[in-house]
Amino acid sequence: MTAKKLVLPRLGFWWVAAGILLIALGVIAAVRFTKGLGAVTNLSDPFPWGLWIGFDVLCGVGLAAGGFAIAAAVYVFHLEDFKPILRPTILTAFLGYALVIVALIFDLGKPWNIWHPIVMWNPHSVMFEVGWCVMLYTTVLFLEFLPAVLERFRLAKPLRILAKASPFLVILGVILSTLHQSSLGSLFLILPHKVHPLWYSPLLPVLFFVSAVAAGLAMTVVESWFSRRAFGRPIETALLARLSRTSVVVLALYLALRLRDLIARQALPTLFPLSLASWLFLAELILGVVVPMVALATAWVRSSPRRLAIFQGMVVLGFILNRLNVSITAVESATGYRYLPAIPEFLVTMGLVALGMLGFCAACKYFNVFPETQWREEEKWRTAPAASLAIDG
Amino acid sequence: MARGMLIDVTKCVGCGACVEACQQANGQPPHEARHFDQDTFTYLLDRGNDVYVRRLCMHCLNPACASACPIGALRKTAEGPVTYDPQRCMGCRYCMTACPFGVPTYEWFSPAPRVRKCEMCARRPQGPACAEACPTGATQAGFRDQLVAEAQRRIQEDPKTYYPYIYGLREAGGTSVLYIGPAEPEALGLPTHVGFEPLPQLTWRALKHVPDVVVFGGVLLSGFWWLTKRKEEVARHEGAHKSKEVNHDR
Numbered sequence A: 001m002t003a004k005k006l007v008l009p010r011l012g013f014w015w016v017a018a019g020i021l022l023i024a025l026g027v028i029a030a031v032r033f034t035k036g037l038g039a040v041t042n043l044s045d046p047f048p049w050g051l052w053i054g055f056d057v058l059c060g061v062g063l064a065a066g067g068f069a070i071a072a073a074v075y076v077f078h079l080e081d082f083k084p085i086l087r088p089t090i091l092t093a094f095l096g097y098a099l100v101i102v103a104l105i106f107d108l109g110k111p112w113n114i115w116h117p118i119v120m121w122n123p124h125s126v127m128f129e130v131g132w133c134v135m136l137y138t139t140v141l142f143l144e145f146l147p148a149v150l151e152r153f154r155l156a157k158p159l160r161i162l163a164k165a166s167p168f169l170v171i172l173g174v175i176l177s178t179l180h181q182s183s184l185g186s187l188f189l190i191l192p193h194k195v196h197p198l199w200y201s202p203l204l205p206v207l208f209f210v211s212a213v214a215a216g217l218a219m220t221v222v223e224s225w226f227s228r229r230a231f232g233r234p235i236e237t238a239l240l241a242r243l244s245r246t247s248v249v250v251l252a253l254y255l256a257l258r259l260r261d262l263i264a265r266q267a268l269p270t271l272f273p274l275s276l277a278s279w280l281f282l283a284e285l286i287l288g289v290v291v292p293m294v295a296l297a298t299a300w301v302r303s304s305p306r307r308l309a310i311f312q313g314m315v316v317l318g319f320i321l322n323r324l325n326v327s328i329t330a331v332e333s334a335t336g337y338r339y340l341p342a343i344p345e346f347l348v349t350m351g352l353v354a355l356g357m358l359g360f361c362a363a364c365k366y367f368n369v370f371p372e373t374q375w376r377e378e379e380k381w382r383t384a385p386a387a388s389l390a391i392d393g
Numbered sequence B: 001m002a003r004g005m006l007i008d009v010t011k012c013v014g015c016g017a018c019v020e021a022c023q024q025a026n027g028q029p030p031h032e033a034r035h036f037d038q039d040t041f042t043y044l045l046d047r048g049n050d051v052y053v054r055r056l057c058m059h060c061l062n063p064a065c066a067s068a069c070p071i072g073a074l075r076k077t078a079e080g081p082v083t084y085d086p087q088r089c090m091g092c093r094y095c096m097t098a099c100p101f102g103v104p105t106y107e108w109f110s111p112a113p114r115v116r117k118c119e120m121c122a123r124r125p126q127g128p129a130c131a132e133a134c135p136t137g138a139t140q141a142g143f144r145d146q147l148v149a150e151a152q153r154r155i156q157e158d159p160k161t162y163y164p165y166i167y168g169l170r171e172a173g174g175t176s177v178l179y180i181g182p183a184e185p186e187a188l189g190l191p192t193h194v195g196f197e198p199l200p201q202l203t204w205r206a207l208k209h210v211p212d213v214v215v216f217g218g219v220l221l222s223g224f225w226w227l228t229k230r231k232e233e234v235a236r237h238e239g240a241h242k243s244k245e246v247n248h249d250r
Ligand code: SF4
Pocket: B057, B058, B059, B060, B063, B064, B065, B066, B082, B098, B099, B100, B101, B102, B103, B104, B117
């Protein structure tokens, strides 16, 4: 509880920023729903998907991937030591998906028809699969987080039922996530001539899945770091270090797949002549994958939560860059049409991120999100305060 | 038998009667048409030297737009036209992204926007208004098979006038709208990057694995759950044993 006092003044600025963004969100929504998408976006007939799809949807879903990875580790593989970070990760994933739905309500031309995929089926459409995955997995995530809510209201009976169902729920969640992450990559399979060869690949679904796992793990680490800053929660350094070792393996797998694919398709020569697209490609792969992979492989980086957060932060940024590259850069350079998001598009995106953070703070305040951590770390602090302080710094 | 249209570029005089008729048939304000937009389903591409190339939806035999649409708002009808149902559409715009010919457009400034594109006048009892209006027969409506035969006949009978290629016969897996003309498709300004493979196949190659992921993923994960659970139980058991033994020793 001492931590709260330390944190409050620092949060002041963020509260104001979030407030402004939320007001902007409301105003833009009003314009968008009366005057149409064209009034607030730079979208056009040749460029019908922009920032809201590229960032809010593709990245929102990807960064929520930690939810299924950690849930699988705890419930499917019984790696119980990951339990302390399970709830915050599930919460992030749930909020991520909730925000994806809000983003879709902004982006869809007729969002009031969003339920149509339930009754009107076209199983040959990737978008159909995406729609179903969003619906089902959001429900699963909600159920996975529900225990925290039920605990708060001391509802023992539904809690017991949920506990019984949790392995089933988690397995369902893992399958749905796998499908969803990969299907976001499959979305681009049907446009071979609209995506630059550095990014278009028949392997897109696989690449999207593997990179989402890397991003999900990275997000879990980064978020633990931020949670500590915001809520004064101590960090389980050893856990995050172990998680980051897994990241190294996943990143290596991703790199191998990506290079193998680029070489097999003889796409690497398209890097030249060097253009903005080539630089973005290099940035995505070198700064977002190679550098953090090497860094996280060293014990020096893994021994400090701050360094872990920095390099995992690079993984997150690299992931975001990849999704934006696939959905915008690659399409721009293949079709020759330009698209730069309009200011309201940026504001909505930022507003949604703010909404997510607010949701996270609120949930942490009202529900027991970090149950085990608190208990364990309290004990640790009591026994060896000096040591943990040194590591955490 | 499926309907189609044959555009004979050599016969087009660039009068724009088709464009006018189209706008009228679809209740759009008369305007100069330069590219596809929400009020323009067809326009003439002026390639110079009195060569005019009409563009319109190709009504693909295996349309990327319809395969992309999650809810079947766009549909390839048995009669040939690819039609659109605004009541179904939720506005994801995947069809626009997917179409290799850059045809569908959107009502960007409407609070209840629709996707817009030529429907081969599927709702018009007399058939395509543009073909009806064309004074020279450059646009001709009919059954696709017969139009293909007709195109072949024209090319054969007058090899000097025609470049021997029927655009649309195999493009993107074949289209209901066909072109013949005085030069190769590229010179006519028709999209040539589309290839001959029906694009929906590219998606299906990935989508067909979905049931496998569900079945094998389910079995594998449940298996891991059960195996690691067993391990834990065994460990607990042994642990209990050991502690008992320890107690015993004491
Ligand atoms: S040309 Fe485009 S809009 Fe027309 S049927 Fe083919 S894919 Fe659909």
